[in-house]
Amino acid sequence: MDGDTDISLLGDDALLGRVAAGDSAAFAALAARHAPKALKLAQRVLNNAADADEVVQEALVRVWTGARNWVPDGRARFSTWLHRVVVNLCIDRRRKPVHADIADVPEPVDPSPSAAHLVDRRQTSTLVAAALAELPERQRLAVSLCYYEEMSAGEAAQVLSLSVSAVESLLARARRALRARLAGPLRDAEGA
Amino acid sequence: MAKTDTRILKRLIGRYGADPRRWPQDAAAHAPALAERARTDADLARALADERALDALLSSVPEPKVDTARVDTVLALALRDIAVLTHEAARPPAPSRHHALNTSPWHRLWQALGGGAATIKIGGGKLGEWARMGWLAGATAAGLALGMITLPQPALQSAATTAPATATTIAGADTGDTLDAPSLLFSPYAVDTLGASAKDARR
Numbered sequence: 001m002d003g004d005t006d007i008s009l010l011g012d013d014a015l016l017g018r019v020a021a022g023d024s025a026a027f028a029a030l031a032a033r034h035a036p037k038a039l040k041l042a043q044r045v046l047n048n049a050a051d052a053d054e055v056v057q058e059a060l061v062r063v064w065t066g067a068r069n070w071v072p073d074g075r076a077r078f079s080t081w082l083h084r085v086v087v088n089l090c091i092d093r094r095r096k097p098v099h100a101d102i103a104d105v106p107e108p109v110d111p112s113p114s115a116a117h118l119v120d121r122r123q124t125s126t127l128v129a130a131a132l133a134e135l136p137e138r139q140r141l142a143v144s145l146c147y148y149e150e151m152s153a154g155e156a157a158q159v160l161s162l163s164v165s166a167v168e169s170l171l172a173r174a175r176r177a178l179r180a181r182l183a184g185p186l187r188d189a190e191g192a
Numbered sequence: 193m194a195k196t197d198t199r200i201l202k203r204l205i206g207r208y209g210a211d212p213r214r215w216p217q218d219a220a221a222h223a224p225a226l227a228e229r230a231r232t233d234a235d236l237a238r239a240l241a242d243e244r245a246l247d248a249l250l251s252s253v254p255e256p257k258v259d260t261a262r263v264d265t266v267l268a269l270a271l272r273d274i275a276v277l278t279h280e281a282a283r284p285p286a287p288s289r290h291h292a293l294n295t296s297p298w299h300r301l302w303q304a305l306g307g308g309a310a311t312i313k314i315g316g317g318k319l320g321e322w323a324r325m326g327w328l329a330g331a332t333a334a335g336l337a338l339g340m341i342t343l344p345q346p347a348l349q350s351a352a353t354t355a356p357a358t359a360t361t362i363a364g365a366d367t368g369d370t371l372d373a374p375s376l377l378f379s380p381y382a383v384d385t386l387g388a389s390a391k392d393a394r395r
Contacts, residue, residue, distance in 0.1 A: 004216045024271065024274075027271075027274075028267060028271070031263075031266075031267045031270065032263060032267065035263045035266055035267060036258045036263055039256065039258045039262065039266065040255065040256045040258055042356070043256035043258075044256060049246070049256065052256070052268050053262070053265070053269075054379045056266050057266050057269045057270045057273065058270075058273075060266070060267065060270035061270050061273045061274055061277070064270075064274045064277075065277070083275065114203060121252060124249065124252050125252040125253045125254060128249045128250060128252055129253050130251050132253070143250075146208070146214075147214070147250055148253075148255075150214070150248075152216055152217070153207075153216055154216075162243075168207050171208065172203075172206050175206060175207070175209075175243070175246060176206075178249075178250070179242065179246055179328065181248055182246070185249055186242065187244045189245040189248060189249070
């Protein structure tokens with residue numbers, strides 16, 4: 001390969017080929033390209049920036065160690081694989097017993113309609129974040145991937161190792177649950 | 193037909209929200225029908241308003257802040273972990289636990305007897321095995337010889353000084369098959385001595 005090639009112009013598969021050969025510059029370029037999205041996803045799933053950083057750090061180490069096994073057959077995308085690793089690490093982390101820092105625990109919000117009248121936008125977002133956090137794990141992941149990361153149901157299905165119809169079912173159930181949990185703010189929004 | 197379309201539209205907004213831009217590509221063909229149908233179908237219009245309000249609430253959650261410094265820190269820590277992994281992979285293997293723990297005197301004796309000798313193939317055989325067997329055979333022969341030299345000595349000396357009758361018996365035994373250790377142990381002298389000791393005890 002030409003040594004003068006601008007690494008940042010190379011595709012993911014080409015960079016992974018170099019990573020497999022021990023090229024740390026290619027690894028840095030690949031990580032810089034995908035880490036921001038991976039961090040956002042991990043933080044949405046974990047609700048904690050520090051935990052998200054650790055998860056993505058571990059996922060990047062797995063990219064290095066697993067690069068040799070990557071087969072660039074055009075069917076699988078590196079970003080999908082990375083997101084799958086991140087999601088699995090997030091699930092593992094959430095299942096571990098944790099002693100949360102008191103500063104990370106959001107203030108409890110009264111979800112009654114009368115209280116919702118008083119909340120400003122910030123409090124509303126806190127309420128929505130709490131409702132999202134209360135969703136069952138796979139429903140929350142489906143919303144995070146499809147709504148916030150704007151993945152298609154097909155991509156989310158690959159990340160979650162599910163069928164497309166299963167992801168669509170998770171999305172429908174998640175939105176139903178969110179509508180029920182956020183009934184107060186939704187009424188206020190309609191009344192406004 | 194119109195009823196089916198409404199059901200499809202309700203299913204789409206129930207999964208992907210009220211914004212057709214979030215719908216799957218293969219569902220984009222239904223997008224123009226949504227606003228049109230909502231004007232005439234009150235049920236669909238209400239469902240659309242609900243989903244639009246939910247979309248607005250979901251959008252109120254701020255996006256996690258990911259700046260360059262944060263990405264650089266995560267990358268640097270990952271590279272540190274990779275360097276540690278690479279260093280560990282390049283390090284020669286540590287001595288086995290079996291080797292490290294086997295420091296007992298018996299193990300050292302076994303080693304001295306050739307137990308730990310490197311196995312070298314010679315003519316289809318193994319030098320280590322032969323060395324081990326040689327040491328074992330030599331050690332066994334040395335042990336037997338030592339036993340035969342030391343065991344009869346006190347008996348002969350005491351016999352010569354205590355009783356002539358028994359001394360001749362021992363002399364006879366001595367001129368016989370002196371290498372037969374069991375015979376020496378259960379010789380007539382030994383039996384007589386045992387009998388005399390028993391008589392003395394009765395007295």
